[in-house]
Amino acid sequence: MIATEPSLDRATVARYAVGSLGTGGFATLPGLVLVYYLTNTLGVPALAAGAVVVVAKVWDVVIDPVIGARSDRMLAARGSRRPAMVLGAAALPVFFLLTFLVPPGTPWVVAALWVLVAFVLTATAFSLFQVPYIALPAELAAGYDERTRLLTWRVVVLTFAILLFGAGGPALRSLGGGSTFGGYALMALVAAVVIGAGMLVSSTVAPRGLPAGALPPRESALVTLRANYAAGVRVLRESRPFRALLSAFLLQGLATGMMLAGANYVATWVLHSEDAVTLLFLALIAPALVVTPLWGVVARRVGKERGFRIASALFALAALSMIGLLWAPGAWLYLPVAVAGAAYAGMQSLPMAMLPDVISHDARSGGGDRAGTFGGMWTAGETTGMALGTAAFALALAITGYVERSADPSVVVAGATQPGSAVAGIVVAFSVIPAAIVALSLVPLARYRLRREDIDGLV
Template sequence: MTLRRGTVARYAVGSVGTGGFATLPGLVLVFYLTDTLGVAAGVAGLLVTAAKVWDVVVDPLIGAASDRERATTGRRRRLMVTGGVALPVFFVLTFAAPAGLAPAPSAIWVMLAYLLAATAFSLFQVPYIALPAEIADTYDARTRLLTARVVVLTAAILLFGGGGPALRELGGDDERLGYLLMAVAAALVLGAAMLGASTVERSAGVRAAPTGDPVPGRNALVHYRQGVALLRTSRPFRTLLGAFVLQALATGAMLAAAQYVATWVLHDTSAVTFLFVALVGPALVFAPLWGRLAHRVGKERAFLGASALFVVASLALVGLAWAPGTWVYAPVAVAGAAYAGMQSLPMAMLPDVVAHDARTRGTGRAGSFGGVWTAGETTGMALGTTLLTVVLASTGYLASTDAQAVTQPASAVLGVVAGFSAVPALLVAASLVPLGRYPLRRSDVDAATTDPLGPAPTPTVQENP
């Protein structure tokens, strides 16, 4: 099956939605809770984590529902459309806590709205992750598809990470109004991108007809057991997911710490925009380069190289504790170049894992893989934020409302630096252990398509007129 440019473009645009939702709340939500709503740092971290723990519960069910839709209709579109419609509403509500509420009810408001937003996001994200194994059927085609996705993802991170805080400043002295303006603008872009990507199966020529795969049942316990079984029976999935979750922890902590670094280390709240430009700008260039390197040496080796480079760059940021200054943008840029590979390569490896599983164990589990992957990714990002709040709480960080001014103790500033540098470096270094055990190589993956004795089924396609 030929992978057409239109298919690549439609799939990649979905990353505007996934990248935006992953970036903006991770950047500003905890800061919104602690420095606008007056919620204590530890409590703020628990609230964000509670919403993400819900993902662990619901994502395997969404994965099974997506596989059920695929088996009965031949497509995964309906869940994606539902998520694309619902997410903007709940995203706006997350940043619309009514003025005058005390910190406790404000925190509950944010948690419930964010939980619903996260659920809507999963309705889109889980089937979206399952699609590459079905619309691209070779090792290199998946690299091309996912590299394009990460280029768009990188641009989305830059757009939301830099533009979101800038829009927030339009509220002037009214911080709540600024957050609301930011949320409305972001929600419109998120919804449009997700709905646009929901048409990718039609672009790829996948017929809206049943696939013939077994239809998953509706017993929730069975789906949780299947998720555990995927981890137990698929060593490639277990090692890849283990590395990716540790790196999600790292990037979640670094992302959440960026606003604190700008405010309390660099003493310029607008510096968060420049941090994001430094982080994401190089990634726009390096994402295709990591794809080329993967074509030459293999995805797993390129992934190892990107991760090691990120460790070195993150450790360099420890110097902020003694000499804060504009020099910080140089190592952040190096980390951004590495981050491009840390995003594009594992996402290109996941459909390889799905194809290998189909070749060795049977078909129809792409949605289940997507559900477990999304649960791991979102939980990792959320726990990264929680880890930062634990560091802040343990070092004496002082919460405040938009009407208060505080001075942070030196220990809290040191905690901010650690959350931005040493903590991410250690987590990514730890991810090298499972990554080093990842077993698949190009020959293993392409055998799933070319072996005449038992190739993994590919989706029924038709030529466009």
């Protein structure tokens, strides 16, 4: 179902946008603190901590195309994607809280398994909401600029959510006792309530559809699984714009995933203040909140794809400049972080506004209503990028000799200090490597060929 309405009312825009409180919170807080929680509170070695995150995200990648195809099936049968969104929004807060409730003194192997199971369940609940959520813009808004408006305000809320959870999460952790059981429990409880509330409110923007019982008979699980993956592979094969856009976004997710995972380590071991991560996020997101609507103006004047390239290049340059932390760590870091934040706003809002164009172009070119399948593949690609970024950062820690710690006083603390090689590894994995990956993402982006006339000519 592709939207044909000429404009969106403000209530629809607002309800859709508020869902990014949930998506931004879930994307930001685990990426920021989960590996740090494992290595610096539970005493899990860096490689094992990275493996926990990767396995959970691999599961996410496995189920996203399935959820996407099932969402399309539900839309065709009932006229609504809402049931899965509501289920995900209700379940996620419970599992999110459990992820950070590992009892003090738990052996690190058991602690890692606890976090793995809880986080896999959290990721499953998130996908139930996120995949249909991403599919909705093509059904809510018609036209090149109207979708830009809808997605711009979504990214404004997303940016606010990144600030709220990126700065507020560590602040709540400190209020609850720092990197201890109480600190993480308080942080997770508050975050779970806010994430769940945002997702539930946003679920109301999806149409209610037909009464229950309208679905056709179920096929076998194996047949359904094969059909869902075939649908995902088909959209990748048949839509060149989607392949180009998703490849660029996946690479950028890898880069930002590395930087997100590294922020706590930079604060602790480079700036020598665990609380400095709050200032890093303030420096990153405050400019983004101001600049996000301006990227919408840029898109209208020069095109979304050109604006996306400009934002990516600016981010890469800002990240590269942070290599100076090797020789002169200090408060100057907040300036390039602010530039990166302004660029990141464009790197989020513009591809998100381009995705509904891809979906609409596919539907009107004979592909049919496959928005959920596109959404599933998009979420899988984004998740893959962020997971690989977290894993790559954990690998850098292990290679450069990072020493894990435990917050349990009964456990001997081996990592009161870190070797110089580990500190250097943190800086390089926070600056040079992400900059190179973002620069590489411009290669597939150059193959994205959809322009305004290709989209508005179809409406």
